[in-house]
Amino acid sequence: MSDAIKHECGIALIRLLKPLSYYQEKYGTPYYGINKLYLLMEKQHNRGQDGAGIATIKFDVKPGHRYISRYRAMGASAVADIFEYVQKKFEAVHKAYPEESKDPQWLKENVSFTGEVLLGHLRYGTHGKNSIESCHPFLRQNNWMTRNLVVAGNFNMTNVDELLQQLYDLGQHPKEQADTVTVLEKIGHFLDVENQNLFDQFKKEGYSNVEISALIAKHIDVAKILTRSAKTWDGGYTIAGIMGHGDAFVMRDPAGIRPAFYYQDEEVLVVASERPVIQTAFNVPLNAVKEIKPGHALIVKKDGTITEEMFREPTEQKSCSFERIYFSRGSDADIYQERKKLGMLLCPQVLKAINHDIKNTVFSFIPNTAEVSYYGMMEGMNKYVRDYQKEVLLNRSDKVSDEEMNEILSLHPRFEKLNIKDAKLRTFITQDADRQDMVQHVYDTTYGIVRDHQDTIVAIDDSIVRGTTLKQSILTILDRLNPKKIIIVSSAPQIRYPDCYGIDMSRMGEFVAFEAAINLLRRNGMSRIIDEVYQKCLASITLPKDQVENYVKAIYEPFTYEEISEEIANIVRPHHLKAELQIIFQTLENLHEACPNHRGDWYFSGDYPTPGGNKVVNKAFMNWVEGKNVRAYFSN
Template identity: 25%
Template sequence: MCGIVGVVSHAPVNQLIYDALLLLQHRGQDAAGIVTQQERKFFMHKAKGMVRDVFRTRNMRALPGNIGLGQVRYPTAGNAASEEEAQPFYVNAPFGIVMVHNGNLTNAHQLRHELADTDHRHTNTESDSEVLLNVLAHEIARATSGAPLTSAEVFAAVRAVHRRVKGSYAVIALIAGYGLLAFRDPFGIRPLCIGKAADGSTMLASESVALEGTLHQLERDIAPGEAVFVHLDGRIEAAQCAERSSLHPCVFEYVYLARPDSVMDGISVYQARLNMGETLAKRVISTVPPSQIDAIIPIPESSRPSAMQLAQLLGIPYREGFVKNRYVGRTFIMPGQGARKKSVRQKLNAIASEFKGKRVLLVDDSIVRGTTSKEIVQMARDAGAAQVYLASAAPPVRHPNVYGIDMPTRAELIAHGRTVEEVRQWIGCDALIYQDVDAMKQAVGRINPQVVGFEASCFDGVYITGDISDAEVTALNEGRNSQAQEDDEDAPV
């Protein structure tokens, strides 16, 4: 999961891209980068860190031009410690292309060999995004054969990319002297939308909140398999470039990743979380009688809508029992388990009066590794709670994710290979209630009937791209385990 944005305007775009990246900061806190174009020359600045830390006044002044793109990075493949793997990535031929990518390629290893042995293109990092850029560049070169670039050749190149590349990808690429190209994988796993402002500027972004927060009106989502080309003068051309496509967005976007004020693929994230609270209520009643619950307390912040809806339906007081330190990053997307463990107590503080002597039901958006949940349950007990129940608005996370979410190793998943009772004992709560998988899909899907289904592999073990075997998961696990060790060694003190 990363946040990407691209802008074509009649005025300088550096500040606009910066503002959009701030609105997408929740999607990645590891690194940030912006590239702009003026008179066919690219100007780029990228580094590890949060947007506000990466870009200073001197950096912004060095980003002239009326077209550009940016990214906030959340590493799931490659070397998270390397500044070289911060995006955007650049190749000088053909034409000069810079690219940002949100997602994860499942056949990156195979493509890397094809690029070296057949396409004779060099990649210098372990990032799958650099692989994707080089595949795109190679296919554009083949489509144009040395001729000037037209939208027909751009769309032909994207068709070839779809045939070669597997996995999840939402992409925005800037082609020097021509315009901005955006496309989405044939299943629409990772989000991408487009909007326009009153002054005529066009913006593409991962979430609608980036458009609305920069005074752009959301026009629509990029369809699965579709490519959109925005010319330098603002003209927009679009084409379906996948042989087969179907809308299967990642359901974890609605559970946790996206901001609640975003609308993605016609589904309000906030409404999706309210709906998950409704279906969770039925599960709670069957496990813990409402008469045995004195208060429902959310674990900030993604779980709030579900917790509020749950409290209303059960007729139980909703209370804020934890105060969040907003200057600590999201623990789920912190690289390295060591950094996560250190940040929980710094991130949350319990309000003792809301716990003392009470039987409380804590509501979280999901339970992935379980370490945070265990710590929070203990915080509630330390604050004087008589009973601590825990409900998850999402089902048990039992399977690795290979499409760009930081949960690829089975060993990291508390629910993998364990019963609900075993998870409850490990976490230390008095009762543990999980959402039902099918109920979750129905709760989110009924907001937009045009959504065919969801990519929900971390819950149901079904990999929508059809190319993931146990051997591939094992290989991804091995790479992730070694990376996790490096992350812990480099974790902040």
């Protein structure tokens, strides 16, 4: 993606199903769990580079001894920093206690991060808010083991104000307005309620307090706690949690917006945000990794019992299509094929744009995430050439001369790597004019391939959000090759609406498609539509969220898809560009054809999968009209 946007967060949970001694004997290390957690997190580094954190829980620890360990770090190297910290602790123990440290049970009793349940999180901050306090996992502490709670997740709630009010009504005083706080405290509240109910029950039956603690740990109903906690949540989420006594869970929202995959065998249960990282870390085939069902929680009790239980009725599945286009690693078998198909499905539009002139066209891509869709476009163009050759040679009524034969058979698409992404420039340059000049050199190009004023360049990108990098860098660099025409092709449709379920795209003014529609409204004397939409959004503030519509759709309705694409080209076109410029976007229909099982397309279509989404888009539009450069929802 030329316009970088922050990715979804990532989670990793491991539950060891055997004693630590088992892994020592079979794999030669008592640190099997922590080593695997490192692999899962490092392989999901694409999902968070602002911070990370881990937490572990030990089973059956004597009172007065620490059984919860947690460590968090900030920055792009957070994962490495965390595990370097843990490794240094292990090395110090081995040096001080060379014999004792060979005993897994001794390690568990004396060294942190040697527990049976391990939870990791990778974080991208949003809108500049980033601190160690914002890094997951979050910890809710209590002297009762069964009331301790560790939580980490990939989520955004659209109704944080409503959820906060519910906490106030319970008598709580949350320390900040953030969805992480509401989630932690909501689950924590009903965890407390469950503990108290079980305590009262067993107390009436005559058990001692010590006996009751063990009975609560055994009988605590995790699914009931999650059902009560999530009753009013509106958002996209995959949330993992561990309770102090050892029960663990991973829950997924009813629409399946956020991803969650798991694998289990007799040795381990593992959950991660992406499937291939599990395959790689545990060397298991694709079909061994399953997906947590929407509205369900994968629950593993302290005794090792594993169930998948529904906590909310699933709705129509709207899994995030941006996961397939951009966020998730392309090493997933299905995602790889989907991205190729996205590129292939664009071929008819591209062929029309170049007037089927393959001979005078150079095909390329914007590094690095558009490479797979580029391969799909290559396949599509090669197929077109083969079909053309077959049509000419088989259906010509007259004899084909040798010269014509050679020309037809020599026709082939020209695929070249024109753009090369350089390392990020140092940020010591502070003057805007100087900085903009340096931004133009983020990408470099390959010279000597494009024929001056004769060839057309077709360059595919996976999506276009703001168009800033196109205008400030890519188009300028491509224009230096003196092409006749430049065609930028987006394998994603036009991004028209904010996301409110985890992606850092929450302000209307960020979208070049929105800017294009506003320009067209004003140019065509239809500015009244802007005010009409604003008034409808304003009037909807007091409506129940399930009665609110996405009124912002009216901004785009007067214009065709192609008209908005043409205006986007006008916006991103640098004033000095010599070549003709055209921008082509993927259609919604083709997106659904390529990704049939991931139909969450609200940022393209405006069709939000939860009622809170409509409130957020309307609020985002109001913020834009009022000149407020803020997001339309609370988040961590």
